[in-house]
Amino acid sequence: MAITILAIESSCDETSAAICRDGAILSNFIANQKVHEAYGGVVPELASRAHMQNIVPVTDVALKQAGVTLSEVDAIAFTQAPGLIGSLLVGSQFAKSLALSLNKPLIGVHHMQAHVLANLIEEPRPPFPFLCLTVSGGHTQIVRCDSPTQLSIIGATIDDAAGEAFDKSAKLLGLPYPGGPLIDKYAKEGNPTRFAFPEPQIQGLDFSFSGLKTAILYFLQNGGKANYHKEELLVSEDERKRFIEENLADICASIQNRIITILLNKVRKATKETGIKHVCIAGGVSANSGLRAALQEWGAKYGWNTYIPAFQYCTDNAGMIAITAFYKYKESAFEDLSVTAAARSEW
Ligand code: KG4
Numbered sequence: 515m516a517i518t519i520l521a522i523e524s525s526c527d528e529t530s531a532a533i534c535r536d537g538a539i540l541s542n543f544i545a546n547q548k549v550h551e552a553y554g555g556v557v558p559e560l561a562s563r564a565h566m567q568n569i570v571p572v573t574d575v576a577l578k579q580a581g582v583t584l585s586e587v588d589a590i591a592f593t594q595a596p597g598l599i600g601s602l603l604v605g606s607q608f609a610k611s612l613a614l615s616l617n618k619p620l621i622g623v624h625h626m627q628a629h630v631l632a633n634l635i636e637e638p639r640p641p642f643p644f645l646c647l648t649v650s651g652g653h654t655q656i657v658r659c660d661s662p663t664q665l666s667i668i669g670a671t672i673d674d675a676a677g678e679a680f681d682k683s684a685k686l687l688g689l690p691y692p693g694g695p696l697i698d699k700y701a702k703e704g705n706p707t708r709f710a711f712p713e714p715q716i717q718g719l720d721f722s723f724s725g726l727k728t729a730i731l732y733f734l735q736n737g738g739k740a741n742y743h744k745e746e747l748l749v750s751e752d753e754r755k756r757f758i759e760e761n762l763a764d765i766c767a768s769i770q771n772r773i774i775t776i777l778l779n780k781v782r783k784a785t786k787e788t789g790i791k792h793v794c795i796a797g798g799v800s801a802n803s804g805l806r807a808a809l810q811e812w813g814a815k816y817g818w819n820t821y822i823p824a825f826q827y828c829t830d831n832a833g834m835i836a837i838t839a840f841y842k843y844k845e846s847a848f849e850d851l852s853v854t855a856a857a858r859s860e861w
């Protein structure tokens with residue numbers, strides 16, 4: 515008999531619901547919250563309120579788009595962790611209420627595992643074992659996947675996430691939040707090798723981005739003229755602004771290029787250490803056009819088979835929660851109603 519799952523994602527500032535039937539995503543509806551744009555970042559209290567307003571209509575749309583009624587749903591899945599606690603609580607309470615009222619099993623999903631398994635939604639699907647570079651606003655990880663439910667983190671950031679590196683760089687350039695997609699946009703017109711930002715020397719498969727942020731700060735304070743490592747206010751505020759304005763595309767392309775080489779050098783190291791040649795990317799930053807193109811180029815050069823989810827499954831979405839829940843359902847990995855959301859959680 516077909517397994518139909520209704521999944522809810524509400525970990526940050528996207529309210530999303532999806533329907534999955536036997537591993538096929540029938541609908542994946544996402545409501546973005548515009549309310550945060552004016553504040554330069556996600557405001558947790560506003561995010562929770564917007565989730566409360568959106569969650570019922572969003573679920574309704576997902577059901578209608580899939581042509582599925584609540585009585586046909588076999589299980590309710592939700593993002594249990596990690597994320598903003600107020601946002602997670604809205605989704606988890608809603609899912610628990612539905613599961614209770616429909617008398618259906620409840621499946622709690624780890625948001626970062628779901629980003630990885632977004633690669634299993636559509637063809638071509640990576641065979642196991644595969645490696646996944648998971649890059650989002652809060653995480654940067656290299657994950658080894660031996661089965662849909664056996665995932666291990668073999669590398670992670672020791673400070674900022676790749677998405678933060680994009681967003682904080684964009685902020686230094688005076689771009690609005692979230693800056694990642696804007697850096698991507700301007701980088702398309704720029705020269706990626708014009709400015710050479712330093713690459714951190716971190717042992718093993720771990721990442722670091724905080725040094726890059728500082729280098730960019732000094733670089734801009736110096737109007738692009740002086741040593742990146744030296745904090746000297748060599749130019750006036752006006753000169754700095756003019757320098758950014760006149761060189762925005764090249765600065766964005768150079769920042770993006772450095773972030774990408776930091777990421778892919780570690781992926782290369784991971785493929786060498788594990789012998790695994792199937793490489794996926796996941797998470798919001800995997801929407802970056804430069805990273806997507808570079809992954810394919812490096813794959814062709816080093817003999818990797820590469821996999822990239824469709825855009826709608828890269829940034830936060832309930833489709834990835836639904837596919838993860840589908841595999842958990844097959845293992846009867848259900849929660850009871852005492853389950854709680856958690857802002858932080860190891861796997
Ligand atoms: O996975 P996600 O949607 O939310 C989290 O779980 O964090 O990732 C959001 C991050 C933000 O930092 C955003 O700037 C970044 O993904 N992002 C991008 C692009 N699209 C989203 N970064 C670079 N280029 C993009 N095209």
Ligand code: ZN
Pocket residue numbers: 625629650651797798829830
């Ligand atoms: Zn995410």
